[in-house]
Amino acid sequence: MPEANEDYNDTHRAFLQAILSRQVLTFEQARPLLAKIQTAQNPDRPVLENDISREDFEQHIEIINNVLSPLDYEIRTQLHQKTKDRIYALVNVSSDALTQMSTTYSADEIAFLKRVLDAIFLSKNTRRAEILAISGMQAIRLGKIPRDGGESQARAQDLTQMQAEQMLDSLVAQGWFEQSQHGFFSLSPRALMELRGWLIETYNDRDYTEDDDDGDSAEPHQKIKFCQACKDIVTEGQRCPTLTCEARLHNHCVRYMFRAQGGRELCPLCTVSWHDALPVGEGAARNARRSVNGTRG
Amino acid sequence: MPLLQNRKRRQQPEEDDTQASVELTPEPPTQRRRAQHDAGADEAYGDEYSTAGDVSLDQMVKKLVRLALACEHQRRPIRRADISEKVLGSSGSRHFKDVFSIAQVQLQSVFGMKMTELPAREKITLQQKRAAAKAATQGQNSKSINTSWVLTSTLPSEFHDPEIRLPPAAPTSEEDGKYTAIYSVLIALISLSGGQLPDAKLERYLQRLNMQDNTPVSGSEKTEKLFKRLEREQYIVKIKESGGGQEQDIYWVVGSRGKVEVGNDGVRGLVKAVYGVEEDDEVEELEKKLRRSLGIPDASREVNDAGGAASQPATKQKRRGRPRRNDGDGLEAEDEAADDDDDNDENENEDD
Numbered sequence: 291m292p293e294a295n296e297d298y299n300d301t302h303r304a305f306l307q308a309i310l311s312r313q314v315l316t317f318e319q320a321r322p323l324l325a326k327i328q329t330a331q332n333p334d335r336p337v338l339e340n341d342i343s344r345e346d347f348e349q350h351i352e353i354i355n356n357v358l359s360p361l362d363y364e365i366r367t368q369l370h371q372k373t374k375d376r377i378y379a380l381v382n383v384s385s386d387a388l389t390q391m392s393t394t395y396s397a398d399e400i401a402f403l404k405r406v407l408d409a410i411f412l413s414k415n416t417r418r419a420e421i422l423a424i425s426g427m428q429a430i431r432l433g434k435i436p437r438d439g440g441e442s443q444a445r446a447q448d449l450t451q452m453q454a455e456q457m458l459d460s461l462v463a464q465g466w467f468e469q470s471q472h473g474f475f476s477l478s479p480r481a482l483m484e485l486r487g488w489l490i491e492t493y494n495d496r497d498y499t500e501d502d503d504d505g506d507s508a509e510p511h512q513k514i515k516f517c518q519a520c521k522d523i524v525t526e527g528q529r530c531p532t533l534t535c536e537a538r539l540h541n542h543c544v545r546y547m548f549r550a551q552g553g554r555e556l557c558p559l560c561t562v563s564w565h566d567a568l569p570v571g572e573g574a575a576r577n578a579r580r581s582v583n584g585t586r587g
Numbered sequence: 588m589p590l591l592q593n594r595k596r597r598q599q600p601e602e603d604d605t606q607a608s609v610e611l612t613p614e615p616p617t618q619r620r621r622a623q624h625d626a627g628a629d630e631a632y633g634d635e636y637s638t639a640g641d642v643s644l645d646q647m648v649k650k651l652v653r654l655a656l657a658c659e660h661q662r663r664p665i666r667r668a669d670i671s672e673k674v675l676g677s678s679g680s681r682h683f684k685d686v687f688s689i690a691q692v693q694l695q696s697v698f699g700m701k702m703t704e705l706p707a708r709e710k711i712t713l714q715q716k717r718a719a720a721k722a723a724t725q726g727q728n729s730k731s732i733n734t735s736w737v738l739t740s741t742l743p744s745e746f747h748d749p750e751i752r753l754p755p756a757a758p759t760s761e762e763d764g765k766y767t768a769i770y771s772v773l774i775a776l777i778s779l780s781g782g783q784l785p786d787a788k789l790e791r792y793l794q795r796l797n798m799q800d801n802t803p804v805s806g807s808e809k810t811e812k813l814f815k816r817l818e819r820e821q822y823i824v825k826i827k828e829s830g831g832g833q834e835q836d837i838y839w840v841v842g843s844r845g846k847v848e849v850g851n852d853g854v855r856g857l858v859k860a861v862y863g864v865e866e867d868d869e870v871e872e873l874e875k876k877l878r879r880s881l882g883i884p885d886a887s888r889e890v891n892d893a894g895g896a897a898s899q900p901a902t903k904q905k906r907r908g909r910p911r912r913n914d915g916d917g918l919e920a921e922d923e924a925a926d927d928d929d930d931n932d933e934n935e936n937e938d939d
């Protein structure tokens with residue numbers, strides 16, 4: 291019997307079933323859930339939502355993760371870059387999200403998704419403007435395979451405008467994409483957690499010469515960048531005012547960084563003042579139109 | 588635009604002329620991850636099964652567990668054919684029994700779930716029975732290859748709570764809630780009618796729910812399409828039986844998935860949870876519940892707290908007057924049912 295851990299009991303199994311049936315959970319959602327589960331386990335000792343501490347919750351997850359790891363699943367967590375909610379998701383460790391999706395989507399839809407991802411992480415992510423998001427209009431236009439697209443897309447079919455819209459809706463509904471108020475699509479926290487390895491492998495580990503016209507691309511522009519404070523991927527946040535500097539921070543991580551530097555509000559890499567930091571994310575689209583040098587508007 | 592084919596392949600050198608989706612390798616190496624993780628759990632787990640030189644059995648078990656979870660997530664049955672193709676491979680079919688039973692143990696110990704075989708389609712009509720008999724005499728054995736399973740919970744009933752385990756998520760939970768509400772009620776209606784619901788009667792229920800043409804389930808806006816899906820997913824099944832003459836008997840029965848996922852327990856639980864009564868012929872109530880959970884306004888009465896009823900069992904009502912237990916055969920589901928004590932129910936969901 292693979293009773294890997296004697297601490298592992300039905301409360302963990304029930305919690306796993308709960309998180310399997312949802313896409314993501316926040317701590318706030320998990321509290322009543324865990325209380326209910328623990329009460330079910332022990333009806334004589336009802337547990338209330340407020341009895342569940344963050345520590346209880348984290349410990350619960352740790353025990354589950356120990357048991358899950360041989361199966362290549364893991365509950366991972368990340369702060370939402372916009373809402374700052376702490377998000378927990380059951381992540382498939384060994385097969386990336388695209389592989390999983392390829393069982394639900396057609397090859398043409400997956401090829402479309404790849405074009406959208408390429409746009410988000412390549413053409414919408416240049417040294418000058420790290421937008422890392424794509425407007426609905428631009429995304430839908432990618433339904434058509436660019437004719438200069440070379441052979442890799444040769445066997446794929448175009449998606450009609452309606453098909454592309456439906457695919458985008460579905461990606462939002464399934465929790466892979468998020469759409470902002472201004473209509474920009476970006477990756478959800480869950481997608482970032484599930485795709486982390488794939489993104490790095492696909493967009494960072496290759497010889498890639500930037501196709502924008504910055505002129506000064508002597509050094510390659512690293513596509514996937516990480517927060518100096520929490521080490522997660524940054525697709526929404528701040529960047530060092532020095533355009534060639536690699537330092538990025540989530541908005542919610544800035545103050546931790548400063549605190550760690552004894553209150554000095556400088557770039558942790560090139561020590562330039564962080565006050566003129568530039569936006570990463572959708573804001574960079576507006577910013578890029580106004581200024582190239584990073585004077586804030 | 589830079590293309591995928593330029594991507595360096597560290598793990599799997601192969602031809603670079605394949606299209607985008609092909610590079611999504613179905614079998615990414617797992618070692619990196621496992622190495623990082625604390626080895627203790629690994630040993631306590633995998634090694635128990637992998638006697639020397641039998642690494643692949645271990646891998647197959649893992650693949651089956653993962654396949655089962657993936658199928659469940661998409662609300663697809665786990666098909667025997669998929670197991671052969673995706674788990675066992677060309678040389679592994681003789682391992683089926685071992686792999687399956689170990690995967691069962693793992694599913695149960697880790698997830699509190701097991702693969703439950705879907706009952707074979709019942710041979711209900713005379714024609715079906717004849718066809719089956721004919722196939723049998725010709726020695727066709729289609730059973731094993733057509734077998735399929737769905738994941739069901741093995742946890743004690745205290746954990747069977749829709750607030751703990753949501754219905755399988757596809758496409759989104761909210762949509763799913765509507766879909767679940769519909770098939771649960773349909774299955775309840777069929778079950779409470781003694782297992783067979785004449786098509787004409789179903790039609791009447793749909794009319795009363797204002798669902799004769801359209802449904803609130805996105806992706807299945809047309810009632811016809813919704814019923815196709817319900818049939819395809821084996822929640823309910825339509826039976827046509829010609830009784831000798833010109834007349835054709837059309838009725839609905841509970842399908843194999845409906846039996847496993849909802850079943851009599853589900854029906855009993857549904858009725859009990861919502862009304863605080865034991866099984867009773869509360870068709871009217873079921874409709875009300877369905878209307879509420881679907882947010883369909885009920886023109887005849889002003890009782891509408893649109894939505895939410897499906898996942899929020901009402902507080903226990905006073906037990907209803909009629910103590911008659913339903914023995915499962917026969918439901919007088921006509922319109923006059925239970926209209927008299929409606930007034931008591933107006934607020935049944937308000938204070939939970």
Ligand SMILES: [Zn+2]
Nearest residue numbers: 517520540543
């Ligand atoms: Zn950060």
Ligand SMILES: [Zn+2]
Nearest residue numbers: 530535557560
């Ligand atoms: Zn810097």
